[in-house]
Amino acid sequence: MGLLSDPVRRRALARLVLRLNAPLCVLSYVAGIAWFLALVFPPLTQRTYMSENAMGSTMVEEQFAGGDRARAFARDFAAHRKKSGALPVAWLERTMRSVGLEVYTQSFSRKLPFPDETHERYMVSGTNVYGILRAPRAASTESLVLTVPCGSDSTNSQAVGLLLALAAHFRGQIYWAKDIVFLVTEHDLLGTEAWLEAYHDVNVTGMQSSPLQGRAGAIQAAVALELSSDVVTSLDVAVEGLNGQLPNLDLLNLFQTFCQKGGLLCTLQGKLQPEDWTSLDGPLQGLQTLLLMVLRQASGRPHGSHGLFLRYRVEALTLRGINSFRQYKYDLVAVGKALEGMFRKLNHLLERLHQSFFLYLLPGLSRFVSIGLYMPAVGFLLLVLGLKALELWMQLHEAGMGLEEPGGAPGPSVPLPPSQGVGLASLVAPLLISQAMGLALYVLPVLGQHVATQHFPVAEAEAVVLTLLAIYAAGLALPHNTHRVVSAQAPDRGWMALKLVALIYLALQLGCIALTNFSLGFLLATTMVPTAALAKPHGPRTLYAALLVLTSPAATLLGSLFLWRELQEAPLSLAEGWQLFLAALAQGVLEHHTYGALLFPLLSLGLYPCWLLFWNVLFWK
């Protein structure tokens, strides 16, 4: 408390902060970036370990041998699907019943806010088929889910075949303590969302779906499978879910255990595990994987069906079979054995997975970084904003509170300092206008798409994207400030007060975002913090303006797309990048409306208005 009440110490601290502000800010920023880069090195990254006792010490002997049956089912499914064009519901029902499951169907339909160009759909209606394997001697209170999403672009027939073969094999066993639901969804993620909403009896995304006839108890864990070839060279695992939510690390550890046991090759983000973490190569490869994970988590998209399960507190993973040019190939039996082992271990769970981490970063499949170790990176970045805000406050305070300083004799009559009311009133206009622009960016594109298509020769999806870009650019051109109330003795007060408010606003938003989705918070902080700290009306205006535009949220999105493809070793040309950017914008808006992804509202209602405030500060007259 001495710091808050002792005037001597306060003055010393104030002088220190004002004098050393710039070096401290630079140091803090560099420390944040350096900390992030150091996350891949051994003391900060640890080996994964199984935390849940119930899944650790049991040994299971996999007995799945239904490879031929799986292939036969797959071929049947593919043939029927080709014939009917959509999911062969009747065939699936028949087959599941013959295998011994309780079969139910669910129909759903949804009109998307505007046509989806990537998947070529607008009015979507489909049917999900699911079969429940009841546990022989348990009370149907808990269940596990194995799901195969079938969309128009990826047929996943081998996955369906394997699902049916596994169902047949599981039906013959007596050790199941939880029900197992085998779910085949149509229109991949839309069908999964419809099923989950109906299962949990909620309606968060406006999907119309028929109620479920059969349920199986609280879902403890789910595995989504995507296989499109008879043989695979490796299994890729995806963990990032909707809004950057991650499953419990124990589920990933479980998968990795069985990959090692069966000798399967497992990849994360499409990259193999580096063996050697002591030299420099391993950590560098780990850095590549880490950056890919950060980019995927920041986008907030559900990268697979599992992403939608996480919202309902169901731990889920997606396994993708990759068939590349390697020599050694694994057939469906190997994949089936891995799945059987995973399900047998999940069967042993006594309570929901809660022992291991929910918030982590993965430089590799067997290495992780926990939240306590990666949070300081974003803390250092936000400290820059805090220091700048403190400096601005002290400068404002000194300018206005000159009366507190010793006179000698009370000097020439200094008028009363401009009251707070005046200072705050001049801030209201830029704040309101920026927020209104953000609201327009959020609401207008989808609302005005029909008007746009009437007047311009574009399709609806293009209209939405182009309206987005138009409103974004229009925000740069508006005159935001009102100059009526500028005190004559301190013309700097206006922009300094605005910058102070904008810095605090930005720090608050980035802090809240970083707590729930660290990757998004860190990515935005890296780009927005330096230019936000530097923005001021004096100095090289064009340079600052260019920097500010380059670090605006849209430019960050564009840059991260290029970075993402670069890290995947499939670099983009400028034209391709631009096309991908436009597609990403459309997908972002669509996913917000269909799944409730939060990237679009956060950027348009939160960060874009904040960025506009800095633009105002830069062009303050």
Place this chain on the structure above:
Amino acid sequence: MAAPLVLVLVVAVTVRAALFRSSLAEFISERVEVVSPLSSWKRVVEGLSLLDLGVSPYSGAVFHETPLIIYLFHFLIDYAELVFMITDALTAIALYFAIQDFNKVVFKKQKLLLELDQYAPDVAELIRTPMEMRYIPLKVALLQCFPQCYFSCLSDIPVSVPTHLVCPRTPLSPPAAVHTCENEEQSLLDLFLGVCHDVCGKPSGNHLPLLLPSQLLGFHPRSLWLYINVFFYTIPLAIKLKEHPIFFMFIQIAVIAIFKSYPTVGDVALYMAFFPVWNHLYRFLRNIFVLTCIIIVCSLLFPVLWHLWIYAGSANSNFFYAITLTFNVGQILLISDYFYAFLRREYYLTHGLYLTAKDGTEAMLVLK
């Protein structure tokens, strides 16, 4: 000044009516920062329906209001929304007139002391003028209407008018008594002010120890010490602030809001509505920047940590408890800063603004 007040009231009622019918109402009425076990409308409805079935409302561990609430809302349950809006509007009007009268009292007192030469010669800029005090009542009414508007009304907190008329508001009676002793002709106003504070005070915890133990939620001897905190400050504050009863009341309300057992946004909004009255103390506040940042950050972190705890499954109640503690620390520092600023201004008024030590250098005031 009637026209702006009427405008404020009309706008407030419109906004409330609009928000009440929007989809936000359901969402906010579930939030724990707004609705607490002490002030939940659902519990009142539960108690009333139990009464209708012929069962005692106190038989389950849900209903904790007083019997007068039951009798009042038995007849008003269909018009609940209207009752809340009218009561809140009445509160705003009452506050407006109360503050207006208070301003007149302050100005009169100031004039008296100036004539009696009680003030030091160079404190011209500290004297309050009628001009700057003109808009204070309106600002207070505005601040009372709008923050509470957004949150309290949506969560259907019942106004505890009968409760406060019945149960003695012990910590608040000293300031009312002191004020009554000072100005005889203002005594009616003071009673009104006291009732106003009761009216606009949503159920607060100071009467908690006075309720029957069976009605107390989790009554535990250790938690009594936290509630006793509310009473500890009354006597010392009464002694120190015996000439400034309204400021005393303000501090006391703030202390009640801080040490309440289930703090909600409504309690904080109540005492923050009075900040325009003490606007002239702004120049003496030392830590306003840090404290405003703390309070804003904590308010924003409440829903984030709630989300992490309940939906992401990764935090736990300790995080929520910690953020509540931090928020309370921020509030306590804010109130003590205002107290310090008030005392400092009084000191400057009587001893002069530019203080010199014995050897002519600048002197600094240190609060010991």
